Amino acid sequence: MTARAYPYMNDKKDAILTIREYENSVAMPEEERVTYLDPRGGLHLKVGDDKAADYAEYAMKCAEYVRFGDEIDLATCGGYNSHDALKICTTPQILLDAGFEQKPMLYTQRHLLRAIAPKIDDDPHRHGLPIEQVKRFPELFESPAMLANSPARGDVLLAVLCATDPDGLPIIAGIKPDGRGNYELNEIETNMVLSIYGKRNFGRYFNMLCEPGSLIYISKEKSQELERLSKLQLLGDYSNLDFNTIIRRPECLVNQSSTGFRGPETEAREARVSSKATSAEIEKETNMENPTLEQMEAWRDQATERLSLFARSNAIEEPIGIGEECYQLGEDCYKPDRYDQFRWVTEDQFDSVLPPGIEHDRYIAMTNMTGFDDEIKEWSTNWNDPGYWHDAAADALWSSNDGAYWTTRDEDPSDAVTARAVAASQIAVELDGDALIERTPENIRLLHDIVDTVHDMDPESDLGYYRAYPSATWPWTVGEHLTDGEIAEKTMYGGWNPDKDRYLRVNKDGDWVGMGQTTADRLVWDNRTPILESVGAYADDMPDTLVDRVCVMDEHASAALVKAPDPWTGIDAYPMADHGRIPDPDPGIDPSAGADRMGPGIGM
Structure with a gap:
């Protein structure tokens, strides 16, 4: 499909008509429009028709915006070439400033149809964006709230648009700089736009994007507007950011010649x-x-x-x-x-x-x-x-x-991150079922870290029964907001002794049970299956670093430990001064312990 022709764009009437056509096509709110109709139906600029020359450049942009909207209408009615992608726009200036080459920004019909499909709980690929909002993509890409390296892939740039979906979720988009796609029956080079959708848990995601080495660009005005639209407090801790400037070259351009990483496993x-x-x-x-x-x-x-x-x-x-x-x-x-x-x-x-x-x-x-x-x-x-x-x-x-x-x-990069966590979880459980995952310090440490991470994300998770709280920090963890009487009751029924037990855990009755290092390690090892399954159950928010460690659980060898058992097995001899974290795990199971699996039940 070729661009719509506007042969008389230099005429002020045609310029104003083109602007009005775009405003109508996206159902633009009245306060955002620059045109209005008088009581007789005449079309005018709000600033006065004598200022039409000042809006000529904007009218030309509106012509391109309408062209994209026409392609959307054809694609959603079955009238667009099934092999062609849609052209959102040419590469906007902000991406050129970041180092991108000037190429058409294409968007596949498959992604379009997913973007406008109503959301349903069991299909994360349906994003529920109004078609009028999708037609505003060219304008939104010109002035994003921020640009950042994708947390999921080194060959994709993440754009946070100054818009929210119907649920108030900030809209993000992935852009791959060296893609290829079909447009107007020709295969062309493109800065390919991937999925565009509202991002859940955006507050935490925003913090990740602002980490050193991730942020490429952030607009102070647009990010403040995004705060208003999403009702999120985003910039409170980031007043020292370098606003309105390209901070660094995107990783996807630095890595553009890379063929992709293949790990040693x-x-x-x-x-x-x-x-x-x-x-x-x-x-x-x-x-x-x-x-x-x-x-x-x-x-x-x-x-x-x-x-x-x-x-x-x-x-x-x-x-x-x-x-x-x-x-x-x-x-x-x-x-x-x-x-x-x-x-x-x-x-x-x-x-x-x-x-x-x-x-x-x-x-x-x-x-x-x-x-x-x-x-x-x-x-x-x-x-x-x-x-x-x-x-x-x-x-x-x-x-x-x-x-x-x-x-x-x-x-979509976020879908790839989720799929990787689900795959890592499934494979780890299967390998463990085949006795290919061994009880090593690295794997015990990982199980503790998964328990802590999941329980922090979801305090109602059953994994909380496997969590080992350092006894020295109980006032700021399990003891916070409890009365002295409640603490005494939990201690009495659970048997925790802060002077003797290095850790405590909360059982299903809510009582505090004392544990040493060996018991804490055995608890997570005996319950490793639900712990590993939780990596997939919480895949959307599982940190990449934990997923990476799950992927290599089967590579940790413990042959040396089998030949020379740890002499401290069964002895809880860690100094209380090191109370900030769980120390390195005991690699061996207490020989005096029974063979029965240790569960989270009452009195355990």
Whole structure:
């Protein structure tokens, strides 16, 4: 779609009309408009029509804003080329000042439709933005409240727009500087705009963006306006920020030539996944004759399960950068339970499960088509016909992208962070079930840290029963706001002795139970499964540093500890002076302790 032509823009009447058209298209509040209608319906500038020349440049911008709005209208009515992205704007000056190159800023139709889809609790990809607000994106990108390095990826810049969604959540956007996309039937270079949505828990997120090395730019005026819109106190502790200037070059531009980080555990982890993903079961069912619906679905589901294993591993290792080409497994791809967040696999991974040719085409077709009765009969009859499946795959991709297909990874950075935490949690629990996670000081320390983090986020979490509070700090933790009588009762029933017990914990009755280091360590180790599961349950807010440590739990070796047991096992001999944190954990289980799992119940 080409830009709308305004041949008489130099005429003051046409300039005012163009401005008014934009104002109407976004349902602009009256106080923000620069035009008005007189009682007879005549259109004027509020400052006077003789000032029209001063608004000529703004009128030209409004023409571009309206052009983007027209593309939105076409895309939401099915009249836009299905292969083209929308052009929000050319790269605004603030991004050029930060070091971006002048390229069109494209926005995929898929992201658009997700942005305007009404929110529902069980689908985080529906963002509920009014279409009139989406049409204001070009204007909002010109004057963001702040720019910062993405906490999730080094190749994405985060923009905080001076706007909130209908729930009052500040709107953020990810921008990838070296993307490629289709526009007006041509593949072009673009500063690709990823998901745009209202960010939950923005106060904490804002603090993270303001950390040293993260902040790129912050507008004092726009950030104050965002405070008003969101009803959040954001700038109170940041009066010394460098406002209205580019503070540093964005990390995504510094790292632009990087091919992506692959941690030292990548090859071992991929080997484990590959051993499952190359099962001969798929090949066995490939050459069936006139298979039943159940057999065809079993073939599809087996392939999906193996691809999903790769996708989950990729959520941790991230071999595919945002904006890089890969296969997407789709939203409705019949993925196994708990795998719905994992969608991206490399070409090599896809081909290792489904070799190019009939298996590849068959899977693409089946996951992108609804299996009506006539289609199911055709599938069965032509199960081993390469030509049929080649054409079926092409037809399916033309009409749908709900299943697997070749694309670019356009995942929102915050979604990637959440998926990584969920993947780390699931894999750690599975590895522990296979006895591949050992009881080491690093892993015990991690379990304590997870308990503390989750309980801080959610004081009602059951993980609070596993928390070890240093006895020396009880007045400022569990004892705050309690009366002397309440403290005496909790101590009496729980048995905590502050002169003897290094730690206390709160049991299910609310009583205070005394513990030594060995008992505290055993408590989290015996309950490691719910603790590790909480990393996924609280994935949206789980710190990256904790997730990183969960990802390598299986790499901590304890062979030396097995050969030479800790002589202090079973002895609580830590000096009380070190009361600020839990000391290094005891790596061994008390030999005198019973084999029964230690729970959080009454009297424990």
